[in-house]
Amino acid sequence: MLAPLESHVDLAALPQAERLARMRHSAAHVLAEAMLELMPEAELGIGPPIDTGFYYDFRLPRPLTQEDLTWLEERMRASIKRQHAFQMAAITRAEAEERWRKQPFKLDLLKDIEDGNITQCTHADFTDLCRGGHVNQTGEIPAFKLMSIAGAYWRGSEKNPMLQRVYGALFETQEELEAYEKQLEEARRRDHRRIGRDLKLFDLIDEVGPGHVVWLPAGATIRRELQRWIEDLEIERGYQHVITPAVAKRELYVKSGHWDHFRDAMYPVMEREGEEYVLRPMNCPSHIMVYMSAQHSYRELPIRIAELGNMHRWEKSGQLTGMSRVRIMTLNDAHIFCADTAQVEQEVEGVLHLMEEVYSVLGLKDYTYRLSLRDPNDHEKYVNNPPMWEAGEALLRRVMQKIGLNFYEAEGEAAFYGPKIDVQFQTAQGKDETLVTVQVDFHLPAQCKLEYVTEDGGRAQPIIVHRGVLSTMERMIALLIEEYEGNFPLWLAPTQAVVIPIADRHVPYAQEVAAQLKAVRLRVEVDNRGDRMNAKIRDAQLRKLPYMLVVGDREAAAQAAALRVRGGTDLGAMPVAEIVEKLRTERDTRALAP
Ligand SMILES: [Zn+2]
Ligand SMILES: [Zn+2]
Numbered sequence: 001m002l003a004p005l006e007s008h009v010d011l012a013a014l015p016q017a018e019r020l021a022r023m024r025h026s027a028a029h030v031l032a033e034a035m036l037e038l039m040p041e042a043e044l045g046i047g048p049p050i051d052t053g054f055y056y057d058f059r060l061p062r063p064l065t066q067e068d069l070t071w072l073e074e075r076m077r078a079s080i081k082r083q084h085a086f087q088m089a090a091i092t093r094a095e096a097e098e099r100w101r102k103q104p105f106k107l108d109l110l111k112d113i114e115d116g117n118i119t120q121c122t123h124a125d126f127t128d129l130c131r132g133g134h135v136n137q138t139g140e141i142p143a144f145k146l147m148s149i150a151g152a153y154w155r156g157s158e159k160n161p162m163l164q165r166v167y168g169a170l171f172e173t174q175e176e177l178e179a180y181e182k183q184l185e186e187a188r189r190r191d192h193r194r195i196g197r198d199l200k201l202f203d204l205i206d207e208v209g210p211g212h213v214v215w216l217p218a219g220a221t222i223r224r225e226l227q228r229w230i231e232d233l234e235i236e237r238g239y240q241h242v243i244t245p246a247v248a249k250r251e252l253y254v255k256s257g258h259w260d261h262f263r264d265a266m267y268p269v270m271e272r273e274g275e276e277y278v279l280r281p282m283n284c285p286s287h288i289m290v291y292m293s294a295q296h297s298y299r300e301l302p303i304r305i306a307e308l309g310n311m312h313r314w315e316k317s318g319q320l321t322g323m324s325r326v327r328i329m330t331l332n333d334a335h336i337f338c339a340d341t342a343q344v345e346q347e348v349e350g351v352l353h354l355m356e357e358v359y360s361v362l363g364l365k366d367y368t369y370r371l372s373l374r375d376p377n378d379h380e381k382y383v384n385n386p387p388m389w390e391a392g393e394a395l396l397r398r399v400m401q402k403i404g405l406n407f408y409e410a411e412g413e414a415a416f417y418g419p420k421i422d423v424q425f426q427t428a429q430g431k432d433e434t435l436v437t438v439q440v441d442f443h444l445p446a447q448c449k450l451e452y453v454t455e456d457g458g459r460a461q462p463i464i465v466h467r468g469v470l471s472t473m474e475r476m477i478a479l480l481i482e483e484y485e486g487n488f489p490l491w492l493a494p495t496q497a498v499v500i501p502i503a504d505r506h507v508p509y510a511q512e513v514a515a516q517l518k519a520v521r522l523r524v525e526v527d528n529r530g531d532r533m534n535a536k537i538r539d540a541q542l543r544k545l546p547y548m549l550v551v552g553d554r555e556a557a558a559q560a561a562a563l564r565v566r567g568g569t570d571l572g573a574m575p576v577a578e579i580v581e582k583l584r585t586e587r588d589t590r591a592l593a594p
Helices: 016-038 066-081 093-099 104-110 174-190 192-198 217-236 250-256 258-265 284-292 341-362 386-403 443-447 473-484 504-518 533-542 553-557 576-588
Strands: 053-059 087-090 119-123 126-129 143-153 162-171 202-204 213-215 239-241 247-249 270-272 275-279 303-312 328-338 367-373 407-411 420-426 432-441 463-472 497-501 524-526 547-551 560-565 570-575
Touching: 016 053, 016 066, 016 119, 016 126, 016 162, 053 143, 066 143, 093 104, 104 126, 143 174, 162 174, 174 192, 192 473, 213 217, 217 239, 217 303, 217 328, 217 341, 217 463, 217 473, 247 250, 250 258, 250 275, 250 284, 250 443, 284 303, 284 328, 284 463, 328 341, 328 473, 341 386, 341 420, 341 432, 341 463, 367 386, 367 432, 386 420, 386 432, 432 443, 432 473, 443 463, 463 473, 497 504, 497 533, 504 524, 504 547, 504 553, 504 576, 533 547, 547 553, 547 576, 553 560, 560 576, 570 576
Parallel strands: 239 303, 367 407, 497 524, 497 547
Antiparallel strands: 053 162, 087 119, 119 126, 143 162, 202 213, 247 275, 270 275, 303 328, 328 463, 367 420, 420 432, 432 463, 547 560, 560 570
């Protein structure tokens, strides 16, 4: 009998994080025990605790099924009921090699452990190679559930065999476990990748490339509406829109300093006729070229150059997520060239007001402002110019305090050339993401030797404010899909209404009704398929169309339609002219309804 290495642990006295880690790690042992019962030839990988529970990796003779998970879970509950003690013991290398002689992954792990440090853990009749950190006995494993099966390479390397990973969720109480399951369900329901596919908004096609979004007609419609809107808002505010090429000579980015700080995130260089070209990772150098294309006097400043600019960034394949992390994106970008810090303050204030207006129209509420500062000790990542940094950071802080925005500060999050304000959003998956930024930049103007003519005929250097408002079209629309769960407000909805004739003989009248809606540029369809009316209504609801206009004999006689709202409300028969007016107003005011 082996002498136990671990004495009794008082779980209640431990910090919660450690207590949970012990429970989750112990549950992984019990899972492996059950797996060997199900498939004695199973080869065991590792079984660590994770944030929400635990997992265990196995190489198995066949793929696991949902039924297997149910079976495994039952066996685990039986083992837990029997309150088996966890017993640690030190063993020699020879003993370990003998015990796991049929377990190649355990033997592989063994290579990394020094002689004298080899320990095992036994509960019931199951023994695992293990460093320790358990509960006392299986009965102390609380609420858990086996959640899913995924593929995972041994030691995370694609050169190694692919194993099957079983995930379990584990919390201290049943209530916490249920709350977690609910949160997962909510995230799944709101996931823009699923909704985007269901509503045919966009696609990611292997032949086109990972992270290269293909906008389908419906998604392109949403994007077009957003672009027209933001361009109009910007033009009203004195922005001048330009169009600059997405390919430029590498030299441009060497001059701007982007090549030095950013080349790993760029697509590889293209060479032709002795020149090197790159896909642009950022629009700043292009807009600096626009500024430099003419001489500017102090009277013209601030100059606000805007563009829906195409950018290319080599994100690692593993980082790509639907439309929220992509490689080719279009940023609602602008660079404001200011004469002095007083202008910078005014312009940043204007940008923040525009953001507040835009997010309020879109109905976005779950965001916070973050003042991103440099890490004062990191001179490699950040341009070394302390007075410049201090001036910029103080200025951004002052503006946010003046407007009364809630914000927090974070060191080490600035851009390489200057401090910034980040707008932080929560994704449906619970991740904190930066949607857009406002940056004050004294560095690039110096780097690119920008100047303007001062009042007394001298030369001075402008300061650049870099800003986005709508973010990239990709990230914003991913966010909106999740925010609305696909129920876009009327002005953004790809199809705004569908006219549903009750019988075939009502199709001509349905076409007439549709024509009246189209006359005011509403996006409308006629569902003239041979299906029953109820099937057509259900279909329109699945497509999340804002309005359904049902027409039959009575409606045709009265120049009316029975109006149904997405979500089920039936407004009854209304004159078509009235419906047109209602929808038009809703669209033009960008109401969040219906
Ligand atoms: Zn263990
Ligand atoms: Zn920029």
